[in-house]
Amino acid sequence: MLKVSNLVVNYGQSEALHGISFAAERNEAVAIMGRNGMGKTTLFKSLMGVLPLKSGSVEVDGLEVGKDESFRRVAKGIAYVPQGRMIFPTLTVEENIHTGLENAKVKKVPDEIYALFPVLWDMRRRKGGNLSGGQQQQLAIARALVTDPKVLLLDEPTEGIQPSIIKDIAKALNEIRKIRQITIVVSEQVLSFAMDVADRLFVIEGGRLVHESARADTDEAHIKQFLSV
Numbered sequence: 410m411l412k413v414s415n416l417v418v419n420y421g422q423s424e425a426l427h428g429i430s431f432a433a434e435r436n437e438a439v440a441i442m443g444r445n446g447m448g449k450t451t452l453f454k455s456l457m458g459v460l461p462l463k464s465g466s467v468e469v470d471g472l473e474v475g476k477d478e479s480f481r482r483v484a485k486g487i488a489y490v491p492q493g494r495m496i497f498p499t500l501t502v503e504e505n506i507h508t509g510l511e512n513a514k515v516k517k518v519p520d521e522i523y524a525l526f527p528v529l530w531d532m533r534r535r536k537g538g539n540l541s542g543g544q545q546q547q548l549a550i551a552r553a554l555v556t557d558p559k560v561l562l563l564d565e566p567t568e569g570i571q572p573s574i575i576k577d578i579a580k581a582l583n584e585i586r587k588i589r590q591i592t593i594v595v596s597e598q599v600l601s602f603a604m605d606v607a608d609r610l611f612v613i614e615g616g617r618l619v620h621e622s623a624r625a626d627t628d629e630a631h632i633k634q635f636l637s638v
């Protein structure tokens with residue numbers, strides 16, 4: 410469903426990603442683990458078209474999207490939950506979710522979204538800025554999901570979020586996969602969360618993928634070494 414090949418991304422003269430390749434199937438979740446500054450956000454921004462590729466390709470469901478602008482990638486089935494959530498603080502919860510429905514034929518929030526995140530139903534008339542960090546993260550995921558993506562990208566969704574809500578988010582992501590069979594790519598530093606949601610784990614270091622393992626074969630101590638050095 411998502412196929413990334415030899416992705417190279419530069420900031421000016423300096424190369425930040427040095428040829429990243431991985432694939433994720435329909436109904437598969439993969440985690441990209443790595444410390445701060447290793448290239449996770451750069452990777453997600455380039456998959457979404459926020460940063461241009463120097464070379465390489467990104468395919469969604471067999472279609473090349475690597476040169477498309479972000480809005481075209483959304484139309485082709487990628488949704489992105491950026492680091493820091495980036496919800497609209499002065500819009501209500503409901504209005505925030507509606508921003509994801511701009512190109513939808515039916516401008517109604519599907520019941521399934523509120524079923525996944527009941528707190529958003531309770532808070533639907535509140536301003537986004539008045540929600541807790543965890544609630545804002547759920548809102549950002551809901552907003553991405555209403556675009557009906559084939560591939561959902563989440564950049565460090567647990568950052569700054571309390572453990573009980575982290576569990577709720579993991580549960581919701583697993584539930585979404587059951588309902589919609591989407592592909593999920595999540596970047597993370599919290600290994601327990603990645604082990605809860607991902608079928609395969611990668612480690613990124615210095616703009617390169619340096620490790621890959623299936624969840625069942627994952628040596629957690631080994632991954633922790635990458636995360637703590």
Ligand SMILES: Nc1ncnc2c1ncn2[C@@H]1O[C@H](COP(=O)(O)OP(=O)(O)OP(=O)(O)O)[C@@H](O)[C@H]1O
Pocket residue numbers: 420425443444445446447448449450451452492565
């Ligand atoms: N706008 C920029 N201009 C130049 N270099 C940048 C820019 N943004 C990031 N970098 C560099 O690219 C590398 C990867 O950064 P990136 O933000 O992708 O890491 P990350 O793994 O997402 O970390 P974090 O979790 O802190 O965001 C780092 O060396 C960083 O200094």
